[in-house]
Amino acid sequence: MTPADSAPAVTPGVSRIDVPVLARVEGEGELHIRTRGGRIVDLKLSIPEPPRLFEGFLRGRHFMEVPDITARICGICPIAYQMSSIHALERALGVEAHPSIRLLRRLFYCGEWIESHVLHIFFLHLPDFLGCQDAFEVAAKNADAVRMALRLKKLGNGIVRVMGGREIHPVSACVGGFYRVPRKEELEALVPELEWALAASLQAVSLTASLEFPDFEQDYEFVALSHPDEYALNEGRIVSNRGLNVDAAEFEEHIVEQHVRHSNALHSVIRERGSYMVGPLARFNLNYAQLTEKARRAAEQARLKPPVRNPFRSIVARAVETVFACEEALRLIAAYEPPPLPRVEARPRPATGAAATEAPRGLLYHRYSVDENGLITEARIVPPTAQNLRRMEEDLWSYVPGLLGLDSAQIAWRAEMAVRNYDPCISCATHFLKLRREDG
Amino acid sequence: MSSDGRKPRIAVFKFASCDGCQLSLLDAEDELLAVAGAVEIAYFPEASRRMEKGPYDIALVEGSITTHHDAEAIQRIRRQAKTLVTIGACATAGGIQALRNWHDTAEWVRLVYAKPDFISTLKTSTPVAEHVPVDFELRGCPINKHQLLELISATLAGRRPNIPTYSLCIECKRRGNICVMVAAGTPCLGPVTQAGCGALCPSMRRGCYGCFGPMENANAPSLASQFRVLGSSRDEVERAFRSYNGWAWPFRKVFEEAPKP
Ligand code: SF4
Ligand code: SF4
Numbered sequence: 001m002t003p004a005d006s007a008p009a010v011t012p013g014v015s016r017i018d019v020p021v022l023a024r025v026e027g028e029g030e031l032h033i034r035t036r037g038g039r040i041v042d043l044k045l046s047i048p049e050p051p052r053l054f055e056g057f058l059r060g061r062h063f064m065e066v067p068d069i070t071a072r073i074c075g076i077c078p079i080a081y082q083m084s085s086i087h088a089l090e091r092a093l094g095v096e097a098h099p100s101i102r103l104l105r106r107l108f109y110c111g112e113w114i115e116s117h118v119l120h121i122f123f124l125h126l127p128d129f130l131g132c133q134d135a136f137e138v139a140a141k142n143a144d145a146v147r148m149a150l151r152l153k154k155l156g157n158g159i160v161r162v163m164g165g166r167e168i169h170p171v172s173a174c175v176g177g178f179y180r181v182p183r184k185e186e187l188e189a190l191v192p193e194l195e196w197a198l199a200a201s202l203q204a205v206s207l208t209a210s211l212e213f214p215d216f217e218q219d220y221e222f223v224a225l226s227h228p229d230e231y232a233l234n235e236g237r238i239v240s241n242r243g244l245n246v247d248a249a250e251f252e253e254h255i256v257e258q259h260v261r262h263s264n265a266l267h268s269v270i271r272e273r274g275s276y277m278v279g280p281l282a283r284f285n286l287n288y289a290q291l292t293e294k295a296r297r298a299a300e301q302a303r304l305k306p307p308v309r310n311p312f313r314s315i316v317a318r319a320v321e322t323v324f325a326c327e328e329a330l331r332l333i334a335a336y337e338p339p340p341l342p343r344v345e346a347r348p349r350p351a352t353g354a355a356a357t358e359a360p361r362g363l364l365y366h367r368y369s370v371d372e373n374g375l376i377t378e379a380r381i382v383p384p385t386a387q388n389l390r391r392m393e394e395d396l397w398s399y400v401p402g403l404l405g406l407d408s409a410q411i412a413w414r415a416e417m418a419v420r421n422y423d424p425c426i427s428c429a430t431h432f433l434k435l436r437r438e439d440g
Numbered sequence: 441m442s443s444d445g446r447k448p449r450i451a452v453f454k455f456a457s458c459d460g461c462q463l464s465l466l467d468a469e470d471e472l473l474a475v476a477g478a479v480e481i482a483y484f485p486e487a488s489r490r491m492e493k494g495p496y497d498i499a500l501v502e503g504s505i506t507t508h509h510d511a512e513a514i515q516r517i518r519r520q521a522k523t524l525v526t527i528g529a530c531a532t533a534g535g536i537q538a539l540r541n542w543h544d545t546a547e548w549v550r551l552v553y554a555k556p557d558f559i560s561t562l563k564t565s566t567p568v569a570e571h572v573p574v575d576f577e578l579r580g581c582p583i584n585k586h587q588l589l590e591l592i593s594a595t596l597a598g599r600r601p602n603i604p605t606y607s608l609c610i611e612c613k614r615r616g617n618i619c620v621m622v623a624a625g626t627p628c629l630g631p632v633t634q635a636g637c638g639a640l641c642p643s644m645r646r647g648c649y650g651c652f653g654p655m656e657n658a659n660a661p662s663l664a665s666q667f668r669v670l671g672s673s674r675d676e677v678e679r680a681f682r683s684y685n686g687w688a689w690p691f692r693k694v695f696e697e698a699p700k701p
Contacts, residue, residue, distance in 0.1 A: 051561055052456055052506075056548025057539035061679060068649060072536045072684070075460020075582060123466065123487060134488030136476045146473070154469040165640035167467055168460040168582040169651070172644055180644035413489075425459075 031415055033396075038404055045393050045419065058379040063089050063175055063348065063370055070366070070381070071169045074425055076119070079112040079160065080359030082173045083234055084366040084381075089175045091249075092353025092370050093346045100339035101177040102234075104163065107187070107332040108173065109233050109357070110325040111159025114197070115167065116360035117280075117318040117325070118156060120423045121208060122149035125315050128417040129211040145207065148200050152322070155190075155197045159329060162186050177343030187333045194333075198326040202298055204319040209302030214414075216399055217309040220391070221273060222282035225358050231290040231324060232283070234357050239286060241307070242273065248356040251365050257382065258390075268387040275390040278362030279422060280317040281308055295324040311395060311421040318423075348374030359384050361423045385424045392422050448497040448596050451483035453517055455503030455510045456537050456565060460582035461528035462486055462502050468585045475592065494520025498595055504530040504537055504565040511562070511571060518572035523595050526568045527588065529581035533653050534687035536581075538565040541687055567687065576601065581651040581684040584636050604635045605656040608648055612639035620647055627667045627680060632658035632690070649683055654690035664694045 034042040054073055061069060070085045071078035083105060090097065097105075122145070123135040132138045139146040157167040163182055164170020172178045223244060227236035239245045246254060257266040270276050284291075284299075285306040291299070299305070299320045304313060354367035362384030369378040399418050403411045452462050466472065466487060482492040499521035505511050518524055526532045534541065540548060545563045568574055578591055587603050594601035604610075608630040612619070620626040620642050628647035630639070634655040641648045654660065660681065667677045681691045 051549070052537045053540060053545070053548045053551075054536075056545075056551050057536070057543070062676075065649075065679065065683075069536060069683075072458050072460075072581065075458040075463045078458075078460070119466065127489075133490040134481075136473075136481065136488070139473060139476075143473075150469040150472060153467075157467060157469070165644065166582075166637065168463060171640050171646070178644075179641075179646045416489075 031396075031412070031419065033400060033411070033415065035404060040397065040400055040404075043393065043396055043400065045389065045396065055379045055381060058368075058376050061376050063093070063346070063368070063374050063376060066368070066376065066379075067173055067175070068169070068171070073381070073383070075168050076116055076425055077112060077359045077361065077364075078169050079108055079164075079173070080357060080364050081366075081381075082170075083109060084355055084357045084359075084364045085368070086173060086175050087234065087355035087357060088248075088353045088366040088368050089370070090346065090353070091355055092351040092368060093175070093349060094351075095176055095344060095346045097177055097344065098339040098341070100181070100337055101343070103332050103336060104178065104181060105173070105234055107329055107336075108160065108163050108170075110329040110332070111156050111163070113233075113325040113360050114156030114201075114322055114329075115153050115160065116156070116423075117322045118149055118153040118204070120360075121204060121315055121318050121322075122146065122153075124423070125417075125420050126208070126211075128413070128420060129315070148203065152197055152200050152204070155193050156325075158193065159190060162190060174343060176346045177339070177341070179342065181338050181342045184336055184338065187336055191330065191333060194326055194330050198294070198323065198330070201319065201322040201326050202294070204322060205298040205302050205316065208316045208319045209304070211315070213310055213312045214399075215310075216312065216402075218311065218395060218398060220281075220309060220311075221270065221276040222285050222307075223270075223276045223278050223363060223387075224282040224286045225356060225363065226287055227290075231287050231292075231328070232358060238356060238363065240270075240276065241286065244270065248365065249354045251354060251356065251382070252367070252380075255365075255382070255387070257386070266386050267390040268382060269390060275394055276387070277311075277391045277422075278384050278387050279314065280321050280360075280362075281311065281314045282362065283358060284308065284317040284320065291320070291324050292327040294327055295320050298323050311418065314421050314423075348372060352378075361385060361388075361425055363387060383425065385422070388422045388424065392419055392424065395421070447478065447480040449480045449482040449492075449495070450498045450500065450592070451494065451496040451517075451521070452481075452486070452500045453483070453502065453513075454486070455501070455514070455531070455568075456506040457503030457528070457530040457535065459486060459502070461530070461578075461580070462500070464527075464583050464585040464588055465500075468589060471589055475589070479592070479596070495522065496520055497522050498592065499524045500527050501525065501531050501568055502527050504533075504535045504567060505571055506537060506562050506565045508562065514568055514571050523575045524568075524572065525576045525578060525591060525595070526574050527578045528583050529579070529651060529653055529684045530565075531568045532577040532579060532688075533685040534565045534567050536684050538687035539682060540565055542682070565687070578603070579634050579652045580636055584638075587636060606635055607631055607655045607658075608633040608635050608637070608639055608642075608652065611635045611637075612642045615639050615643055617642045620645060621666075621670070625670050627670055627672055627676075629663070629680065632660045632663050649680070650691070651684045653685035654688050658690045660690050660694045 030046045032044045066085045067082040070081040164172040221242045223240045225232035225236035226239040288306045352369040356365045365382040367380045541564045591601040621628045626647045629650035630648040633650045634652045636652045
């Protein structure tokens with residue numbers, strides 16, 4: 001039973017806590033909590049963010065245009081959208097990218113992980129733990145930490161810029177490879193800063209580990225990609241701690257979306273069981289053994305050991321993944337040899353392909369059908385935030401009752417903080433997918 | 441600093457968009473703390489919980505107008521803002537979501553949502569300037585962060601921002617690129633697109649897809665005929681002009697008559 005099912009009917013005269021615009025999340029969300037006699041009678045995380053209908057207008061576009069278009073779903077993780085759509089289309093069209101291309105894509109993704117994780121840790125989430133309204137207030141107390149964060153974030157963006165021209169909506173990635181691949185020297189020029197970044201990210205782990213975490217644990221189903229040889233980023237099977245183990249092509253057989261009235265975003269559930277969590281904690285818990293040694297040691301020192309069930313500690317998991325991404329980027333640059341051709345030509349044929357990759361905030365699923373002219377006939381996109389929304393609401397149903405002794409402003413702030421554990425990207429969450437209709 | 445010695449108040453608003461343009465401000469890593477020190481960031485929900493009421497000296501507006509609620513909100517913002525600047529293709533030209541303007545939006549809503557009656561959205565995605573007077577429009581999908589910083593400092597200094605209105609071709613020549621249209625026959629929107637990105641796409645041997653929108657006095661119909669000469673089908677030409685800035689009139693007019701007054 002979901003918390004909503006168990007709630008008694010709403011009665012007049014209740015007190016309300018409204019957070020009309022949720023700050024420090026990307027896009028717009030709203031949270032409404034109603035309490036009565038010390039209990040919550042209603043709680044809604046709603047997404048008034050206007051729908052942008054990507055899946056509608058992708059129809060009729062050529063497959064080579066898709067990665068540029070899907071990037072525009074989200075300015076914080078455009079590469080995730082490019083990668084998932086490219087992989088899905090390559091699977092549809094039977095394109096096998098060169099191993100060097102595969103390596104470059106992983107490096108590209110490391111850049112985005114570093115940028116996005118550092119932004120979230122220091123600018124969106126840390127201020128909560130320190131009782132600050134924003135990172136500018138944090139900077140007034142600890143300028144060094146914020147300066148370090150800015151330099152780290154810049155390095156993440158730097159990787160993306162070298163490969164893609166610019167940090168937001170880069171222009172190099174395409175079906176079959178890249179329009180232009182970097183020369184080895186261009187990537188090597190990043191090495192000194194990456195070495196600094198590796199040390200800085202270790203500091204970020206100890207800094208985040210020293211925060212005070214609310215005493216709150218939940219029994220989650222964690223879902224992430226998993227790959228036999230590597231900490232999964234771009235490829236792998238979709239697995240969970242409760243036995244899910246499927247190819248991306250089977251995603252929709254197991255995960256269904258429900259459209260709820262209070263939100264412009266859809267809620268995902270695992271058909272057999274209900275809500276689940278994607279993102280850094282899920283990846284950390286499921287693929288811990290494949291982290292680099294430095295990342296694992298940093299986690300150990302931070303007393304972060306799988307399974308981590310306290311969602312507030314996701315900030316530490318993000319820092320650990322930043323260590324991983326820096327080390328992995330160094331390894332990838334050392335191993336890089338430019339491919340013989342920047343890309344292989346993909347020939348259109350009528351086909352359907354699906355793929356999932358690990359966006360910084362979690363699993364991102366895409367499926368496309370293409371016709372004989374290479375035009376898209378159907379598109380479906382399930383962003384990580386839509387997958388986490390149900391779980392976010394459930395966290396709040398469990399977490400907020402313990403806060404009811406506080407004043408409304410404090411409750412609202414703590415609830416927001418709990419939502420920010422998920423690093424929700426609300427712009428992403430409002431363009432999902434076609435639903436199978438469930439009547440009755 | 442304004443005449444009464446207080447710091448200028450800046451607000452950042454968002455409508456239908458990907459957040460990329462406002463993120464450009466946070467991506468100005470080297471300048472961010474200096475900017476935050478020089479101005480009062482009065483309203484910027486993506487970065488701060490502090491949400492203060494207007495009036496604001498500068499309102500930066502990202503995103504296009506796609507709901508009744510947003511059409512009303514932009515009026516309120518205009519009343520509170522001394523200077524209103526749109527940032528990016530969404531706010532300036534309707535953005536990628538303006539593709540709905542040529543289609544049946546209701547059908548797309550049905551395609552995406554199980555219970556379309558829960559969704560309230562306008563049939564169109566329109567630029568801010570179709571709703572309220574705009575003081576300056578910053579192009580790009582996303583905007584260029586250096587242009588954004590120039591715009592903020594120029595506005596605060598009371599001068600016109602120094603932002604080029606010439607075509608992408610000039611930047612491309614300056615970079616010493618070989619023209620992708622002349623050399624490879626690749627359709628490129630560079631000749632009608634406003635400079636600002638540094639000619640990124642031609643530098644990667646691909647054609648510009650126009651994310652900075654139409655330059656001043658762009659002759660898009662003439663470029664469209666050139667695309668046909670290079671072998672593009674009518675549909676391909678249409679798709680080329682109908683993307684991130686498709687609703688901007690200089691691009692629209694390739695396929696449409698001027699609206700009757
Ligand atoms: S103009 Fe482009 S980058 Fe800016 S908000 Fe719109 S989609 Fe995002
Ligand atoms: S070349 Fe054109 S499409 Fe490419 S980034 Fe520049 S303006 Fe945008």
